[in-house]
């Protein structure tokens with residue numbers, strides 16, 4: 001009888017011990033779970049903080065460069081587009097009206113791949129283009145209409161042949177401005193029309209280094225042609241390695257153009 005009592009007592013003690021241990025274990029698991037939730041929230045917050053910091057920093061850290069190609073489209077446009085695509089780079093094409101008619105597929109491809117489109121006139125003839133305010137305006141309006149017929153896009157971005165200085169006088173600028181056109185020159189001249197092989201890339205890099213020191217955004221003048229296309233990979237490699245974002249010029253990007261000062265004069269015919 002005594003043995004039975006002792007056995008019952010021990011059985012009860014063991015049972016109670018299990019219950020108590022179970023309770024504590026349960027709470028421990030709960031608190032472990034709670035801790036891990038807190039930790040994961042902390043990680044989320046830290047991650048979000050990191051994201052926000054990055055966003056705040058990016059406008060300062062990010063370097064933009066505008067690649068521009070004049071005189072196209074041509075048979076080299078596809079090569080240029082393929083290279084741009086490899087680097088996830090965007091560019092702006094200032095196109096001639098007869099070339100758009102000759103290579104409408106290239107114009108479509110430029111737009112489809114998200115590049116900027118601008119106008120470079122019709123004749124690319126200094127005497128004809130700069131003959132009068134009206135001739136300059138007419139060339140740009142004609143090119144604007146052709147681009148719109150081909151792509152449905154109406155652009156106001158323009159670059160006048162050989163740049164705005166010296167023949168685009170103040171009165172010409174006023175007329176173009178009144179018709180909503182936005183004039184773009186450049187601050188990096190690749191000289192790719194005269195330099196063979198990789199030489200233009202080296203020229204561009206030297207000019208970019210100076211602009212970075214001055215805190216300016218490079219706007220690179222290039223031409224839609226085969227030698228430029230052949231060496232473009234080298235230029236884009238440099239730009240990518242140096243942290244540049246290659247962006248297209250938007251309609252609302254603040255235009256960059258040469259000031260006349262006392263340098264502009266009416267073309268004498």
Ligand SMILES: [Zn+2]
Pocket residue numbers: 070071120124161162
């Ligand atoms: Zn040109």
